[in-house]
Amino acid sequence: MPDRKKAPPAKATRDREATEQRFIEAAARVIARDGAAGLGVNAIAAEAGADKKLIYRYFGGLDRLLEAMGANTALWLGHALSAPQGSYGERLTRVFLAYADNLRSDPVLQKLLAWELASSSDTLRRIDAARSKAMYMLMPKVRGDEKPPEGVDAPAVNAILLAALHYMTLRGATMGGFSGLSLKTEADWQRAMSAFKGLLERTYGND
Amino acid sequence: MPDRKKAPPAKATRDREATEQRFIEAAARVIARDGAAGLGVNAIAAEAGADKKLIYRYFGGLDRLLEAMGANTALWLGHALSAPQGSYGERLTRVFLAYADNLRSDPVLQKLLAWELASSSDTLRRIDAARSKAMYMLMPKVRGDEKPPEGVDAPAVNAILLAALHYMTLRGATMGGFSGLSLKTEADWQRAMSAFKGLLERTYGND
DNA sequence: TCCTTCTGTCACCGATCGGTGACATGTGGT
DNA sequence: ACCACATGTCACCGATCGGTGACAGAAGGA
Numbered sequence: 001m002p003d004r005k006k007a008p009p010a011k012a013t014r015d016r017e018a019t020e021q022r023f024i025e026a027a028a029r030v031i032a033r034d035g036a037a038g039l040g041v042n043a044i045a046a047e048a049g050a051d052k053k054l055i056y057r058y059f060g061g062l063d064r065l066l067e068a069m070g071a072n073t074a075l076w077l078g079h080a081l082s083a084p085q086g087s088y089g090e091r092l093t094r095v096f097l098a099y100a101d102n103l104r105s106d107p108v109l110q111k112l113l114a115w116e117l118a119s120s121s122d123t124l125r126r127i128d129a130a131r132s133k134a135m136y137m138l139m140p141k142v143r144g145d146e147k148p149p150e151g152v153d154a155p156a157v158n159a160i161l162l163a164a165l166h167y168m169t170l171r172g173a174t175m176g177g178f179s180g181l182s183l184k185t186e187a188d189w190q191r192a193m194s195a196f197k198g199l200l201e202r203t204y205g206n207d
Numbered sequence: 208m209p210d211r212k213k214a215p216p217a218k219a220t221r222d223r224e225a226t227e228q229r230f231i232e233a234a235a236r237v238i239a240r241d242g243a244a245g246l247g248v249n250a251i252a253a254e255a256g257a258d259k260k261l262i263y264r265y266f267g268g269l270d271r272l273l274e275a276m277g278a279n280t281a282l283w284l285g286h287a288l289s290a291p292q293g294s295y296g297e298r299l300t301r302v303f304l305a306y307a308d309n310l311r312s313d314p315v316l317q318k319l320l321a322w323e324l325a326s327s328s329d330t331l332r333r334i335d336a337a338r339s340k341a342m343y344m345l346m347p348k349v350r351g352d353e354k355p356p357e358g359v360d361a362p363a364v365n366a367i368l369l370a371a372l373h374y375m376t377l378r379g380a381t382m383g384g385f386s387g388l389s390l391k392t393e394a395d396w397q398r399a400m401s402a403f404k405g406l407l408e409r410t411y412g413n414d
Numbered sequence: 415t416c417c418t419t420c421t422g423t424c425a426c427c428g429a430t431c432g433g434t435g436a437c438a439t440g441t442g443g444t
Numbered sequence: 445a446c447c448a449c450a451t452g453t454c455a456c457c458g459a460t461c462g463g464t465g466a467c468a469g470a471a472g473g474a
Contacts, residue, residue, distance in 0.1 A: 004465080012329070013421090013422095014420085014421055014422075014469090014470065014471085015421085016420080016421070019421080020266060035325050035326070036244075036325060037243075037244070037325065037326065040460095040461070040462070041461090041462065041463080042460075042461070050422080050423095051423060051424080052462085053422080053424090053463085053464080054421080054422070056462095056463070056464085057422095058419090061462095061463095062462085090370065094261070095429065105453085111325070113324075114268040114321070114324040116324065116326040116378070116381060116382060117244050117324060117325075117377040117378065117381060118243060118244065118318070118321040118322065118324075118325055118380040119242070119244065119381065120382060124382075127381065128382055132386065132387060135386060136386070136387060152405065153398065153401065153402045153405070155386075155387060156388060156398055156399055156401070156402035157254055158386065159375070159385055159386040159387070159388040159399075159402075160296075160368075160371040160375070160399070160403065161367070161371065162385075162386050163370070163371040163374035163375045163378070163385055163386070164367040164370040164371035164374065165370065167324070167370035167372050167373050167374035168367070168370045170324040171323070171324065171370070174323060174324060174326065175323060175331075175332065175335055176328060178343060178366055178369075178370055179339065179362075179365065179366040179369050179370070180339060180342070180362060180366070181363055182245040182361055182367040187281070191360065191363055192363055192366075193362035194360065195366075195367055196325065196367065198358075198359065198360070198410075199364065199367065199406060199409075200310075202409040202410060203405075203406065203409060218451095220451095221439090221440060221441080221450085221451055221452070222451085223450080223451070226451085226452085246430090247430095247431070247432070248432065249430075249431070251431080256455080257452080258452065259432085259433085259453080260433085260453080260454090260455060261451080262436075263432095263433070263434080264450095264452095266435095269432085317468070356416080360460090
């Protein structure tokens with residue numbers, strides 16, 4: 001909100017790479033603030049303090065700009081598994097909780113997830129594919145050489161818990177709760193996380 | 208060219224109640240088709256085949272129209288518990304699966320849920336409050352006189368599973384899957400539902 | 415120096431948005 | 445008959461949308 005003046009007609013950085021980066025960061029800020037609604041070349045250009053024409057000239061359109069933005073956001077975690085010790089259930093619980101914290105403090109990712117549930121453009125598909133791939137690369141590390149208990153469809157169960165985490169995070173951010181469960185304070189989230197841990201323990205062993 | 212047109216402007220039902228109902232049904236159709244995006248007085252009026260002016264005159268605006276529409280959609284299930292027999296886990300599993308089927312075949316409700324995750328208007332809050340209330344009224348019936356196992360935060364666990372169901376339903380409708388789990392065919396959903404059942408059984412007893 | 419290319423700026427277009435005033439027409443009361 | 449009112453129709457407004465053409469200035473090679 002502070003910066004960007006332009007009284008004289010000629011007075012810009014004249015640096016394409018820097019300008020492109022400004023657009024990318026501006027797009028992320030707009031999404032974080034307003035979500036998918038109200039997302040357009042006019043808003044992004046105003047946020048970047050540059051002219052929308054450059055979006056078309058440099059990126060070829062809004063979609064390609066968003067793709068470039070999504071590519072930058074392709075390394076969410078990676079930290080969560082710094083010490084991959086403990087049993088399968090312990091490792092998975094740890095990475096799950098770390099991911100939950102990360103997601104809850106990342107409004108851009110939240111808006112992106114919400115957008116994926118409302119629309120289905122090719123751009124969104126590509127962004128989601130990149131994220132899924134990163135997730136897939138992570139799984140062997142958490143799995144290690146251990147096998148999940150028999151009779152348990154681990155991919156399905158993990159998808160369920162991840163889906164619940166996504167949904168509750170988004171509901172907490174917008175409605176402040178879900179299904180009678182409040183999701184505002186830190187205590188609320190600790191209660192929810194405790195329930196998640198219980199489900200994980202009951203599924204993968206209570207170690 | 209003085210004076211032109213104004214010949215036959217007369218041909219309507221001239222029935223306020225019927226027209227209001229046309230608007231409500233048109234709003235539901237627009238939401239089912241296009242979701243929250245592109246939802247406006249122009250689209251609804253065109254879908255209803257009536258003039259948008261009447262939306263303001265009869266409802267007082269778009270928000271009130273959507274509220275009226277949401278009020279009509281306040282009786283999702285109720286059938287699911289026709290035979291409330293079996294243990295707590297069995298009853299809950301039954302109503303859960305019935306709700307899943309219902310949700311998966313109701314595009315309006317899906318778009319409404321997705322909308323709630325992206326925005327947070329007062330109108331959405333009211334609609335959600337009505338739905339939550341209906342859910343609350345249902346719980347005593349499924350709970351009966353039985354108590355959930357100790358050490359289990361039943362409201363939290365149920366919220367988690369419901370959240371997962373919502374999220375996976377929406378992802379199945381838009382992206383066709385989530386977290387590597389395909390959610391397109393009936394077999395895909397049976398696999399997911401089997402995992403849900405497993406979680407319910409491990410939580411509430413495998414009866 | 416001149417000329418070309420790239421970066422940035424601005425004005426403008428057509429389409430569409432939400433919202434409203436003016437008006438024609440049907441209906442019912444007296 | 446007349447009149448008051450409710451219903452429906454249409455044209456129009458200002459704002460905003462995505463998108464583009466025309467132009468000014470800076471950089472760099474010859």
